[in-house]
Amino acid sequence: MVAFVPSFVCLLAFCVGALRDRRRVSNAVLLGLGVVFAVMALFLRLASDRPQLGRDLAVALLVLAALGVITLAGFLLANGVTMVRKEGRSPANLLSLGAGIALVALLALLTTALALHTRTLVVAAATAVALAGYVAFLFVCFLCYATLYARLRIRRRADYVVVLGSGLVGGDTVPPLLAGRLDRAREEHARLSRRGRRPVLLTSGGQGPDEKLPESHAMADYLIERGFPADLIEREDRSTTTEENLTFSDALMRRARPDYRCVVVTNNYHVFRAAVTARRTGVRGHVIGAPTAAYFWPSAVLREFVALLLAYRRTNAALFLLVLLGGVFLWWLAGPHSGHAGLLGG
Structure with missing residues (x-):
């Protein structure tokens, strides 16, 4: 049972964190660590009780992981081509293609290192796998917790429904x-409204350099044309980023109702990052997706995952540097002068 203590501690911390505020990135990491530690404890127990079965399972997991990486690389490359064809070659639209190429490069590095078995290549491959594993772990944590967050029910009252802008087509048309x-x-x-409240619908979005009017005004016009009451719409027309959307909307809502509660609406892929940003900007509400x-x-x-990595860039940069330094140390340790060169092929 001692082997399960780390998992229990992480899952307990996750529950406490989620109850305090479900919009924390740490919730995703703690949940991921709890699951990983539990799987490791189960595997160690199995390997101790039935060694041969444990070895067979380890080989099977390695094969499945390799096949999974190959399949994922193919999927990302295909999706990247589709994105470029349908959406253009902007940096954001090239992310899936870039991720697919990175996975292919990692597989090529591993294959070359196994074939040549030189010290530098083996250490470089091990370091690359460690960095990729770190990023993959964070991505799975993000994806799983974002899915969980999006499915949680919102039962509190709401005085506002805030809609985040995302740009206009042709300078004045809602895409x-x-x-x-x-x-x-x-x-x-x-x-x-069916619960007896009449919340204000707040459209949030400023005017870009290629737009004829603020996004919030075009959004309001879209709603009014479809029969939504104009007197229940308020516009926030200064923001140009998600953080500004939420910061400026928060100021408007606090001015009218200091103890307000709100529901923020965005697209489903953007929900968790918007929720994290809402927490950091002090917005009193949760996020739902279209x-x-x-x-x-x-x-x-x-794109959302990369944005979260950049939001916590100091922590991630420190951990990346630690892994790189570990790789350099391993390369030095396995050098000819150390007497351990044979461990990595000389």
Whole structure:
């Protein structure tokens, strides 16, 4: 039972963190660590009781992992080509293609290191695998917890329904992606209204350099044209980023109702990062999502994950540097002068 203590501690910390505020990134990491430690404890127990079965299971897991990486690389490359064809060659649209190429490069490095078995290649491959494993662990944590967060029910009252902008087409037209957010906001407003409240619907988005009017105004026009009461719409028309969307909307809501509660509406791939940003900016509310086209989802999720990595760049940079230094130390340790060169092929 001692082997399960780390898992129990992490899962307990996860439960406490989720009860205090479900919008924490640490919740995702603690949940992931709890599951990993539990799996490791189970594997150690199995390897101790039935060694041969444990070895067979380890080999099977390695084979499945290799096949999974190959399949994922192919999927990302195919999705990347689709994104470029349908959405253009912007950096955000190239993320899935870039991730697929990175996986192919990692597989090529591993294959070359196993074939040549030179000290430098083996250490480089081990370091690359460690970095990839770290990123993969964080991504799985993000994906699983984001899915869990999106399925949690919101039972509190809400005084506002805030819709985050996402850009206009042709300078004045609401695109399908943004229309999905607005339609989802109307549904949520109707649900809250059935409970006896009449929340204000707050459209949030400023005017970009290629736009003829602020996004929030075009969003409001879209709602009014479809029969939504104009007197229940408020506009926040200064923001240009998600953080500004939430910061400026928070200021408007606090001014009118200091103890407000709100529901923030965005697309499903953006829900968790918007929730994390809402927490960091002091917004009193949770986030829900509108559906997104299937082909757009993988690249969009990767973009959200990269944005979260950058939001915590100091922590991630420190851990990346630690892994790299570990690789350099291993390379030095296995050098000819150390007497351990044979461990990594000389």
